[in-house]
Amino acid sequence: MGNYAHVFQGTAFTSKTFEEVGILKDYLFCINEKGMIVKTVSPEEEQYVTLLREYEGKDNFHRLLDGEYILPGFIDLHVHAPQWAQAGTALDLPLYDWLNTYTFPIESKFSDINFAQSVYEDLVQTLLANGTTTALYFASIHKESSLLLAQICARLGQRGLVGKVVMDNPDQCPEYYRDESTEIALKETEEFIIAVQELNEQTKQGVYPVVTPRFIPSCTDEALKGLGVLAAKYNTHIQSHCSESDWQHGYAIERFHKHDAFALNDFGLLQEKAVMAHCNFLADKDAKLFASTGTAVAHCPISNVFFSNGVLPARHLHDLGIEIGLGTDISGGFSPSLFDNVRQAVIAARMLEEGVDTTISADKRGVSSSRITTSEAFYFATAGGGEALSLPVGRIEENYAWDVQIINTTLPSAKLPIFNNDLEDIFQKIMYLARPENIQQVWVQGEKVHER
Incomplete structure (x- = not known):
């Protein structure tokens, strides 16, 4: 399916337009060795299962845990x-x-x-x-x-x-x-x-x-x-x-x-x-x-x-x-x-x-x-x-750099009040309530630069 440096599986929030935030639920994000997003794959696409089989269990496969979400850096x-x-x-x-x-x-x-x-x-x-x-x-x-x-x-x-x-x-x-x-x-x-x-x-x-x-x-x-x-x-x-x-x-x-x-x-x-x-x-x-x-x-x-x-x-x-x-x-x-x-x-x-x-x-x-x-x-x-x-940064989509922050909403010391909320509400809760300790990892250009 492709020789990717990293494959991430999880839910991401990214701006579709000025007014609208796109929700990429349970997507696969394929990152090349230059740190660029070369493919985003939704669970409905045929290649999703094939990619999962190929990368699951490998060192360069990253599955987000429950309560973790991806935001652009x-x-x-x-x-x-x-x-x-x-x-x-x-x-x-x-x-x-x-x-x-x-x-x-x-x-x-x-x-x-x-x-x-x-x-x-x-x-x-x-x-x-x-x-x-x-x-x-x-x-x-x-x-x-x-x-x-x-x-x-x-x-x-x-x-x-x-x-x-x-x-x-x-x-x-x-x-x-x-x-x-x-x-x-x-x-x-x-x-x-x-x-x-x-x-x-x-x-x-x-x-x-x-x-x-x-x-x-x-x-x-x-x-x-x-x-x-x-x-x-x-x-x-x-x-x-x-x-x-x-x-x-x-x-x-x-x-x-x-x-x-x-x-x-x-x-x-x-x-x-x-x-x-x-x-x-x-x-x-x-x-x-x-x-x-x-x-x-x-x-x-x-x-x-x-x-x-x-x-x-x-x-x-x-x-x-x-x-x-x-x-x-x-x-x-x-x-x-x-x-x-x-x-x-x-x-x-x-x-x-x-x-x-x-x-x-x-x-x-x-x-x-x-x-x-x-x-x-x-x-x-x-x-x-x-x-x-004028740089390809700030969005989670193909041909943009993999610059992301992974937010953990379940941290015991900084738990967000999420109770059966839909993803639109979870996004807003993150924007208003997240603290630095909720930022689990930070990646820039496909390289991990910070981890709690």
């Missing part, structure tokens, strides 16, 4: 890797104070390669344990430790997209934490891109360099222009922040007399492999520019509570044709779990629709047609993230 579109060292602290401060009192000082410490090693190793292991199989990382301004993060992703089996951050604007960046000069920032970015692309050639699951201006305020025009040129030259991914808060949105208008999105586009930084974080203040004309260039939004619903001054209108932006995925925004978001961010995405959208100020009449309090469902938030965390990155 999560795709985290926005992680500030150095900030893992400060996760869960200082969230009561205003953004400016948070950055200057906590964040920039901690990021500056990543000139120390040993400190970077201990933080990055712990972060990648933690994200894998939380079911995150692909992560898009901001590192720091330091070329060596940024490259180290890519090497750790490669070694631990996570698909990592890593950016050496560029911050060269002396007006907005502290002296102790900024690039020495624009010229050096661009030179080191190019060296970083070449080094990571070489590393990728030996990495099964893939590691990718990302052109990473922190955001418009932290970069000079020369740096932004040079980064756009490098992204085009080496065909890399691009990431930054866009219209996150009142302040950032206003800053771009003051400096360029146009919205953040249009300024970024002028420098060649909006394109099919570009992901912009937050984007809470996108106007419809900005959104249409995103859609026409293929630029995606990293929606960080927990972080938005603390630093974005508003709720992202995710439903509206999706309806305008923008690709949207989810991000934790460690450490503006305190949780390394995309399960937590799926839940918050649903809650935030519901609050946007219903409104929050009870002194305003119900018909004027909220923004109508804003809610998203659990299934739609799950799409953002999986298939939407894959589309944002």
Whole structure:
């Protein structure tokens, strides 16, 4: 029937469409040596029994136990890797104070390669344990430790997209934490891109360099222009922040007399492999520019509570044709779990629709047609993230990578309340109630990278 590296038997949940989750009940999943799904077989198909006979009992046959289910691995579109060292602290401060009192000082410490090693190793292991199989990382301004993060992703089996951050604007960046000069920032970015692309050639699951201006305020025009040129030259991914808060949105208008999105586009930084974080203040004309260039939004619903001054209108932006995925925004978001961010995405959208100020009449309090469902938030965390990155990840179907998390709902210490529920209900219970300890195994590109 075929020479497969692995065959799994079990029930999986995966997005069929934005609105609908497909349930693959008792399917066989056939994985090749490259870690790709080459065949999914339902119990009704003739070859099902033949495949079972051929693989059952072999070391590479994996039958899920009762109460175990397969989900696609999560795709985290926005992680500030150095900030893992400060996760869960200082969230009561205003953004400016948070950055200057906590964040920039901690990021500056990543000139120390040993400190970077201990933080990055712990972060990648933690994200894998939380079911995150692909992560898009901001590192720091330091070329060596940024490259180290890519090497750790490669070694631990996570698909990592890593950016050496560029911050060269002396007006907005502290002296102790900024690039020495624009010229050096661009030179080191190019060296970083070449080094990571070489590393990728030996990495099964893939590691990718990302052109990473922190955001418009932290970069000079020369740096932004040079980064756009490098992204085009080496065909890399691009990431930054866009219209996150009142302040950032206003800053771009003051400096360029146009919205953040249009300024970024002028420098060649909006394109099919570009992901912009937050984007809470996108106007419809900005959104249409995103859609026409293929630029995606990293929606960080927990972080938005603390630093974005508003709720992202995710439903509206999706309806305008923008690709949207989810991000934790460690450490503006305190949780390394995309399960937590799926839940918050649903809650935030519901609050946007219903409104929050009870002194305003119900018909004027909220923004109508804003809610998203659990299934739609799950799409953002999986298939939407894959589309944002233009990679074959985030779905359990043929020609996609075998990036999965196996969820155990019967764990004595974290048992889910399942009592004769149908599979649609079980899916929802997993999305709302699963904890990290329910994640029994994590696989990336056909390789097991985490097990409890």
